[in-house]
Amino acid sequence: MIEVRGESHLKRPGGARSPVGLSLLRGRAGPALALLAALLIAGRESVAADITVIGTVRDRNRGHVVLSAVIKLVDRSGTMIGSTSVNAQGQWQVTIPVTGIDAPGEVPKTFSLEQNYPNPFNPSTKIPFAVTTAGIVRVAVHNILGQLVDAREYDLRPGSYFIDWRTKGSAGALFYSIEMNGHRLTKKMIQLDGGNFGGLGGSIPAAATSSYRLSMPQLLDSCRVITSSLVYETDTMTVALVDSAMVNVLLESVHDRAFVIDLHNDVMEVITRTGYAYQLADRHTSDHTDIPRLRDGGVDAQVFSLWVSEKNYPKGTHFSTAMKFLDTLKAQAARNSEDLGFVVRSDSVDALARQKKIAGIFVVEGGHCIEDKLENLLAFYNAGVRIMTITWNNSTSWAVSAADSRTDVVGLSDFGKQVIRTMDSLGMIIDISHVGRKTVDDILATSKNPIVASHSGAYALRVHSRNLTDSQIRGIAQRGGVIGVVFYPPFLTSGTATLDHVLNHIDYIKSIGGIDCIALGSDFDGFSSAPPTGLKDVSQFPSITSALLQRGYSREDVRKILGENFMRVFRAVCK
Ligand SMILES: [Zn+2]
Numbered sequence: 336m337i338e339v340r341g342e343s344h345l346k347r348p349g350g351a352r353s354p355v356g357l358s359l360l361r362g363r364a365g366p367a368l369a370l371l372a373a374l375l376i377a378g379r380e381s382v383a384a385d386i387t388v389i390g391t392v393r394d395r396n397r398g399h400v401v402l403s404a405v406i407k408l409v410d411r412s413g414t415m416i417g418s419t420s421v422n423a424q425g426q427w428q429v430t431i432p433v434t435g436i437d438a439p440g441e442v443p444k445t446f447s448l449e450q451n452y453p454n455p456f457n458p459s460t461k462i463p464f465a466v467t468t469a470g471i472v473r474v475a476v477h478n479i480l481g482q483l484v485d486a487r488e489y490d491l492r493p494g495s496y497f498i499d500w501r502t503k504g505s506a507g508a509l510f511y512s513i514e515m516n517g518h519r520l521t522k523k524m525i526q527l528d529g530g531n532f533g534g535l536g537g538s539i540p541a542a543a544t545s546s547y548r549l550s551m552p553q554l555l556d557s558c559r560v561i562t563s564s565l566v567y568e569t570d571t572m573t574v575a576l577v578d579s580a581m582v583n584v585l586l587e588s589v590h591d592r593a594f595v596i597d598l599h600n601d602v603m604e605v606i607t608r609t610g611y612a613y614q615l616a617d618r619h620t621s622d623h624t625d626i627p628r629l630r631d632g633g634v635d636a637q638v639f640s641l642w643v644s645e646k647n648y649p650k651g652t653h654f655s656t657a658m659k660f661l662d663t664l665k666a667q668a669a670r671n672s673e674d675l676g677f678v679v680r681s682d683s684v685d686a687l688a689r690q691k692k693i694a695g696i697f698v699v700e701g702g703h704c705i706e707d708k709l710e711n712l713l714a715f716y717n718a719g720v721r722i723m724t725i726t727w728n729n730s731t732s733w734a735v736s737a738a739d740s741r742t743d744v745v746g747l748s749d750f751g752k753q754v755i756r757t758m759d760s761l762g763m764i765i766d767i768s769h770v771g772r773k774t775v776d777d778i779l780a781t782s783k784n785p786i787v788a789s790h791s792g793a794y795a796l797r798v799h800s801r802n803l804t805d806s807q808i809r810g811i812a813q814r815g816g817v818i819g820v821v822f823y824p825p826f827l828t829s830g831t832a833t834l835d836h837v838l839n840h841i842d843y844i845k846s847i848g849g850i851d852c853i854a855l856g857s858d859f860d861g862f863s864s865a866p867p868t869g870l871k872d873v874s875q876f877p878s879i880t881s882a883l884l885q886r887g888y889s890r891e892d893v894r895k896i897l898g899e900n901f902m903r904v905f906r907a908v909c910k
Pocket of ligand 1: 790
């Protein structure tokens with residue numbers, strides 16, 4: 336979508352008239368010759384007043400200079416007038432050559448006057464001229480002393496005309512002028528004999544021709560300034576051109592314009608590790624997540640994981656601990672209600688987005704937290720949890736994990752299928768990251784809803800039990816589900832991971848499952864090893880957008896990956 340943005344400021348520098356001709360003659364002639372010179376100059380004046388359009392391009396939300404911007408100026412018909420790119424200060428300039436200008440005292444565009452000199456006449460002649468706009472035309476004839484001999488006004492439509500002139504006044508040089516809209520052109524004619532035979536004709540014939548004999552080029556009165564850049568939404572604004580124009584454009588990045596959601600974040604682990612001291616409101620230099628950095632990252636919604644370590648918390652406390660984590664995150668949101676709200680429905684996400692707040696969504700990561708009881712699943716739902724990862728790395732009595740050696744042979748128990756059907760009927764999203772292969776197959780056979788893999792990569796690129804095989808990618812995609820591509824380096828590659836590795840997994844999953852199944856699932860704060868180079872924390876999500884655009888993803892596809900694909904699932908399941 337192209338939107339008109341920015342502001343235009345017009346300014347008028349001094350005119351572009353040159354007094355050179357007059358100064359050459361000054362002081363060497365009497366008053367009559369000086370007048371003659373002035374009149375001749377008025378008739379000869381040819382103005383070349385170039386129009387300069389200058390501007391700046393800045394990021395709408397962050398204020399910094401947009402260095403990569405390209406500026407194109409086009410006229411109303413779309414014809415290119417000029418183009419340039421911004422300099423290191425974010426400034427640009429385009430000069431449009433113009434050969435005339437419609438301003439008082441300068442050669443006008445509204446009419447033309449033909450010279451009939453040296454065609455001597457007696458007793459009569461015709462004065463030819465043309466007008467391009469309707470209005471009052473004043474024709475005046477002066478003698479060489481500057482005395483008015485005759486003058487008349489005519490109300491004319493656009494067209495070419497002749498005015499009859501019959502001898503009036505003394506023989507000699509006369510100067511006839513035509514004036515319209517404050518402009519005047521003057522030409523010289525010779526009257527061979529004196530006398531008084533009427534002067535200017537009282538009426539003139541209707542326009543002899545519909546074509547104007549206009550010597551001035553059609554002037555630009557406006558142009559469109561199109562500002563574009565790879566990672567910004569294109570901006571188009573119409574600018575009035577008088578003599579110059581200044582165009583300050585604020586571009587919005589594709590990333591900022593898009594709805595951005597990350598499907599997996601473990602900052603709750605940081606909060607517990609710090610004895611509940613870690614505040615989301617504060618900007619931290621450690622760890623990966625806080626509100627200021629989520630803002631920097633342009634994150635509109637974040638799925639927060641409630642992960643209860645099966646080993647660190649004794650059996651029988653997993654449900655209550657997950658509930659405690661939920662309350663902790665809700666309390667952080669309540670303390671930062673200007674920035675963060677928790678949502679259970681897609682329309683609440685939309686409402687928070689309109690208020691420029693971050694929407695938090697809860698996921699219980701690991702089915703062990705329901706402690707084999709459907710009432711605990713219901714309690715999670717009632718408390719606001721909208722996603723459950725069916726297993727973490729530990730299997731439950733009813734579902735086998737991907738880390739389990741039985742991954743290919745054992746799946747859901749009957750109770751496990753009941754859990755899946757209950758989630759479907761409640762409107763809870765099934766997450767199969769960490770889940771064993773046979774269990775995923777059983778889930779796809781049991782659930783009627785689209786499912787997600789919130790934080791996984793492609794097995795074909797990196798052999799790891801946490802990654803998805805091609806058939807799993809196809810299975811999720813065919814059901815209308817999404818895969819949040821993970822940033823955790825060991826799932827991406829064998830050595831040091833970079834932003835490019837994340838993109839490689841996106842490319843691959845797209846090649847198998849199509850563009851509609853891709854999302855982002857960073858797993859930020861879910862790992863203590865170094866994050867990928869170029870993705871150090873939640874502030875760097877815009878780098879994903881830039882990289883996708885550089886790889887040739889369309890803006891539409893980028894918006895799908897950043898958020899639209901997951902929101903499609905959220906709307907379908909969490910009605
Ligand atoms: Zn995980």
